[in-house]
Amino acid sequence: MTARNTYVRPMTGWYRRNPHFVAYMLRELTAVFLAAYAGMLLAGVIALSRGPEAYAAFQEFLASPLSVGLHVLIFIAAVYNAYTWFRISPKAMPPIKLAGKRVPDRVIVVSQFAGCAGVFIVMLLLAGGL
Secondary structure (H helix, E strand, O other): OOOOOOOOOOOOOHHHOOHHHHHHHHHHHHHHHHHHHHHHHHHHHHHHHOOHHHHHHHHHHHOOHHHHHHHHHHHHHHHHHHHHHHHHHHHHOOOOEEOOEEOOHHHHHHHHHHHHHHHHHHHHHHHOOO
């Protein structure tokens, strides 16, 4: 009996062959940065629970150039993640109709960004003491 030659599909670089897959992989990569930020927030809460000295050391770390650079990268990743999710949300949700007409995808995406910008501005105002 002879052995069969089964086809083994090459898997290296599969995501680079299609721009949609590249965007998907980049969006999934942003989750690593967002998880790092969640870990940083958790470290801050732990430092706060350990007392004023530990929290002061944590604040000093946050003021370091390494931390500022990491926060910039995390912010870019978060904005890209939000952009890609907002862009695909009209395709993932049921159609919205106003006055019998379907709301265009662009209006949905722009309204989501406007809502986020509004919440961001309110948070800045609250953090700044109005």
